[in-house]
Amino acid sequence: MNKVQITDTILRDAHQSQAATRMRIEDMIPALELLDSIGYWSIECWGGATFDACMRFLNEDPWERLRTLKKHMPKTKLQMLFRGQNILGYKHYADDVVEAFCKKSIENGIDVVRVFDALNDPRNLEAAIKYVKEYGGHCEAAISYTVSPVHNDEYFVKLAMELEKMGADTICIKDMANLLLPYNAYTLVKKLKENVSVPIHLHTHNTAGTGDMTNLMAIQAGVDIVDCALSPMANGTSNPATESLVATLKGTERDTGLDLEKLSKAAAHFRKVANKLKEEGILDPKVLNVDPNTLLYQVPGGMLSNLISQLKQANAEDKYYEVLAEVPRVRKDFGYPPLVTPTSQIVGTQAVLNVLSGERYKMITKESKGVLRGEYGKLPGEVNEEVRKKAIGDAEVITVRPADLLEPELEKYREETKGIAKCEEDVLSYALFPQVAKKFFEMRDNPQKAQQPSAAAAKTDADGVRTLYVEDLS
Numbered sequence: 001m002n003k004v005q006i007t008d009t010i011l012r013d014a015h016q017s018q019a020a021t022r023m024r025i026e027d028m029i030p031a032l033e034l035l036d037s038i039g040y041w042s043i044e045c046w047g048g049a050t051f052d053a054c055m056r057f058l059n060e061d062p063w064e065r066l067r068t069l070k071k072h073m074p075k076t077k078l079q080m081l082f083r084g085q086n087i088l089g090y091k092h093y094a095d096d097v098v099e100a101f102c103k104k105s106i107e108n109g110i111d112v113v114r115v116f117d118a119l120n121d122p123r124n125l126e127a128a129i130k131y132v133k134e135y136g137g138h139c140e141a142a143i144s145y146t147v148s149p150v151h152n153d154e155y156f157v158k159l160a161m162e163l164e165k166m167g168a169d170t171i172c173i174k175d176m177a178n179l180l181l182p183y184n185a186y187t188l189v190k191k192l193k194e195n196v197s198v199p200i201h202l203h204t205h206n207t208a209g210t211g212d213m214t215n216l217m218a219i220q221a222g223v224d225i226v227d228c229a230l231s232p233m234a235n236g237t238s239n240p241a242t243e244s245l246v247a248t249l250k251g252t253e254r255d256t257g258l259d260l261e262k263l264s265k266a267a268a269h270f271r272k273v274a275n276k277l278k279e280e281g282i283l284d285p286k287v288l289n290v291d292p293n294t295l296l297y298q299v300p301g302g303m304l305s306n307l308i309s310q311l312k313q314a315n316a317e318d319k320y321y322e323v324l325a326e327v328p329r330v331r332k333d334f335g336y337p338p339l340v341t342p343t344s345q346i347v348g349t350q351a352v353l354n355v356l357s358g359e360r361y362k363m364i365t366k367e368s369k370g371v372l373r374g375e376y377g378k379l380p381g382e383v384n385e386e387v388r389k390k391a392i393g394d395a396e397v398i399t400v401r402p403a404d405l406l407e408p409e410l411e412k413y414r415e416e417t418k419g420i421a422k423c424e425e426d427v428l429s430y431a432l433f434p435q436v437a438k439k440f441f442e443m444r445d446n447p448q449k450a451q452q453p454s455a456a457a458a459k460t461d462a463d464g465v466r467t468l469y470v471e472d473l474s
Helices: 013-019 025-038 050-056 062-072 095-107 126-134 153-165 182-195 211-220 242-249 260-279 301-313 317-333 343-357 366-373 385-392 410-416 424-432 434-445 455-466
Strands: 005-008 042-047 078-082 112-115 138-144 170-175 200-204 225-228
Touching (some): 042 050, 042 062, 050 062, 062 078, 095 112, 211 242, 242 260, 410 424
Parallel strands (some): 112 138, 200 225
C-alpha cells in the first residue's frame, strides 16, 4: 500500500477550533520554513474563519497573509477551506463572485481548495468546482459527515460519486464533529475506495476522544490522506496530533515518511504560541477536554465554544446542557442538516433562543427562516412543517439551485468600493464582509488611527460577535 499522506492544520483549523482563529501571522513566520521542509501533502492555512478574523480582530490583510505564507512555504501545497456558494461568508453569493474569489485565491498562492456545502447539496458546489479547476487549482470536494436517519454509507458514496463526476480531484470525508466512529470509518472508506477512483482524504476531530482510532481504522481501510494538527494545538475540539500518528505508522507499510525530530522542533515553536494564547485568555482550557457527549448532541468542537460564548453573554452558563439537548431537536425539525458552517451556527443559536425564551420557536432568527425556506439549498430530510409554517408562513419554499436566483453582483461591489478598494482582492474582501472590510481598510490606510485592542477587549468583542455567526466552526 502507499504511504499515508498528512495535511497539517496547525495554521488554520487547529487554532480556529481551540483559539477562535486568533493566531497572528507574526506567530507563524518563525516556523514556516521548517514546516515547508517536513514533506506534508499540504498545509491548511487559509479560508474558514481566518479571512474574517484577520480583518476583524487582528488588523491583518488576509490576502497579504496568504502571500506571506506562500513566500515562506514555496515547496508545500497550501490548502484552504471554501464554503461552496457561501465562499467564506454566511450567505450565497452570485457565480461571478465565486469565480473571482477562486481566481484570486489561486493567483495569491492557494494550491488545494477544499469545497464543501453545509447541506451536502451538490448544486451549491457546481460553481466552486468549475472555477477552481478552470484556474488551475486542485479541487478537493468534501462530504460533510453526520449521523441521522437519512445519512448512511450509501448516501455518502452516492454523493462522492457525483462529486467525482463533477470534477473533484480528491474526495474529503469532513467529520467536523468527530461523529465518524472507528469501525464506521473503516466501512465507509472501503466503500468509497471501491466506488470512486480519486484519492480519499479524511478530516476528523478528537472532540469525543475517538479521532486517533478513527484515523487508524481509515488507514487500515486504505484512506490516502489524513488531517492532523501539531500537538500543541491538537486533540480536544481540534484534530488528532500529527506526531502521534507519524510515530504509530513508523516502520509499517503505511509509514508517512515524516521526520519526528522536525515535527518536534515545529511543535516547540507552536507550544510557545499556544501558551501565549492561553495567557491572553483566548485559548479556553475547556476546548482541550474530551467530551463523549458529542456523540449524543452531535455538536462540532468549535460550535461548543460558540454556545459557551452565547450563554456567557446572556449570563446563562447554567443552561449549557439544556442547550446541548435542544440542538438535536432543532436539527430534526430542520430536516437533519449536518452541523457545519453556517448551519451549525444557525441551529445552535436557535437552540439557545429556544431555551432562553422558555418557549420553543417563540423567537426565530432570520437565518433559521432562510434554512427552512430553502435559501441555503435542499435539506437532507423531512422538515417539521409546523415549525416551517411558524417560521415562514405561506411563503413559497425554494426548490431550484439557490444561486440561480441571484443576479451577477461583482460589478455592484466594485462600484460600492470605488475610492476605498486598492485592488480586486479588496473588492472581494468587501463583498464577503462589507462593514468589517471598510473598517479594516480605514485602519490599514490610516495607520495612525489604528489602535491595537487589548487582549481582554478583543476577547469580549469576539464573544459578542460569535453570536452573529462570525466564527467558522467547522
